Amino acid sequence: MYAATELEKPITVQTLRKMKADGEKFITVSLYDAPMAAMAQRTGVEALLVGDSLGMTVLGYDSTIPVTMEQMIYHVEAVARGNKKSLIMGDMPFMTYATPEQALVNATRIMQAGAHMVKIEGGAWLAETVKMLTDRGIPVCGHLGLTPQSVHKLGGYRVQGRDEDTAGQLLDDAAQLDEAGADLLVLECVPAALAKRITESVSMPTIGIGAGRDTDAQVLVINDILGLTEQPPKFSKNFLKEAGDIPSALRKYAEDVKSGVFPDDSHTFF
Ligand code: KIV
Secondary structure: OOOOOOOOOOOOHHHHHHHHHHHHEEEEEEEHHHHHHHHHOOOOOOOEEEEEOOHOOOOOOOOOOOOOOOHHHHHHHHHHHOOOOEEEEEEOOOOOOOOOOHHHHHHHHHHHHOOOOOEEEEEEHHHHHHHHHHHOOEEEEEEOOOOOHHHHOOOOOOOOOHHHHHHHHHHHHHHHHHOOOOOOEEEEEOOOHHHHHHHHHHHOOOOOOOOOOOOOOOEEHHHOOOOOOOOOOOOEEEEEEEEHHHHHHHHHHOOOHHHHOOHHHOOOOO
């Protein structure tokens, strides 16, 4: 049985690809500060996402849209100071990657703040941007399904890819990001069967949140793990409740993902 302990070696993009190839799930937590980053790494969390969800979880906005580059840089720097071995992904805020040229300038700033990878939301339209960044040595994580920066276009925080047309579109988007050289792919709020098909069809590892248990990894937001969210989403779980303290909650999350206990059907869309 897997027991969550400190990471032995720094995690790289290659580590995560090998884990996909070996069928070993990896753990990701979206978090925003140095002590939590240090604790996650001590618990063996392979990847830390400094998500722009911080706009809602920390800064009190009602969406991720107001988040700025300065706010992301401040939090990426804090997480980088607390971390030694996990791979750090930094979210690029709304409209900071609207063109490949803008993306290059802003991704450079996120990397210089201490991230090892940037994350951007969107499908095929980002293929040129992914190529531009990865050709220049900046690893990229894509993000498909429910893309919160597009909440007003999507008409709310809803499950995506439920009908044949939108599922086909997501499969095509994933293929184009993979082809363009993306290194990881977050799948948020998509039916489990579609997430499984996408995971099997791309070479890059996939990280699910509300995407069933068949993705290569799982991510949860630290506030949800610790029961700080007033109306927690269906796909999340308050691990603190049963674990009793923060290190034990992180350990329980990691162990439940590695052993396939989390997510179960109650956290999954079909
Ligand atoms: O911003 C964030 O924390 C995210 C995760 C929910 C995937 O994008």
